[in-house]
Amino acid sequence: MLKLSKLTDYAVVIMAQLAREPQRLYTTKALADELGLPRPTVSKLLKMLIKAELLVSQRGVQGGYQLAKEAHRITVNDLIAAIEGPVAMTECSLEDSQCDLISQCGVANNWQRVTLAVHQLLASVTLTQLAQTQPIKLPWIQIQTQTLHEVG
Template identity: 85%
Template sequence: MLRLSKLTDYAVVLMAQLAREPGRLYASVELAETLGLPKPTVSKLLKMLVKSQLLVSRRGTQGGYQLAREAHRITVSDLIAAIEGPVAMTECSLEDSQCDLISQCGVANNWQRVTLAMHQLLASVTLTQLAQTQPIKLPWVQIQALTLHEAG
C-alpha cells in the first residue's frame, strides 16, 4: 500500500491550520491543543517545517510560528518532501539512484514517468486548497466519493 506517514498527515493538518489565519503567530502548545496532537510531535514537526523553509519562527513572548510564504505558493509536494523526502515511487525514480538493477530491469524509465506524473499531481494542489473544507476540484481527475466502509 502506498501511504503517507502519520507524521506527514499531521504536518499537513498543522500547516492547514496556519494557512487559515496566515498573519497570525501560533505557539507550539496552542497548535497542539487546538489540533489535539501530542506536544512533542508538534514540536518535532515545527522544527522540520522551519528547516524546510515552509515555516518561520519568531522567538520571545510575542513569538510563534507562521507560514514562510503564502499558502497558495506551498504545494502538497513541498509538504511531503519536508517530512518524507523527495517523492519517488521506486529507488530508480530518484535523481541519485543507487539501484544495481537499473540497467537490466526494463521498467525504470516507466517508473520514472509514473513518479513524474505523481509529482506533477502533488505539485498542482496547494495548501490553500487543502485548508478549505470544500472538496478539491482537479479538472483532469475523476474522483468518486467513497465512505471508508465502502472503500474496504
C-alpha cells in the same frame, strides 16, 4: 500500499491550520491544543518545517510560528518532501538512484514516468486548497466519493 506517515499527515494538518489564519502567530502549545496533537510531535514537526523553509518563527513572549510564504505558493509536494524526503515511486525514480538492476529491469523508464506524474499532481495542489473544507476540484481527475471510501 502507498501511504504517508502519520508525521506527514500531522504536518499537513498543522500547516492547514496556519494557512487558515496566516497573520496569527501560533505557539507550539496552541497548535497542539487546538489540533489535539501531542506537543512533542508538534514541536518536532515545526522544526522540520522551519528547516524546509515552509515556516518561520519569532522568539519572545509574543512569538510563535507562521507560514514562510503565502499558502498558495506551498504545494503538497513541498509538504511531503519536508517530512518524507523527495517523492519517488521506486529507487530508480530518485535522481541519485542506487539501484543495481536499472540497466536490465526493463521498467525503470516507466516507473520514472509514473513518478513524474505523481510529482506533477502533488505540485498542482496547494496548501490553500488543502486548508479548505470543500473537496479539491482537479479538472482532469474524476473521483467518486463512494470509490474513495471503498478503497480506504
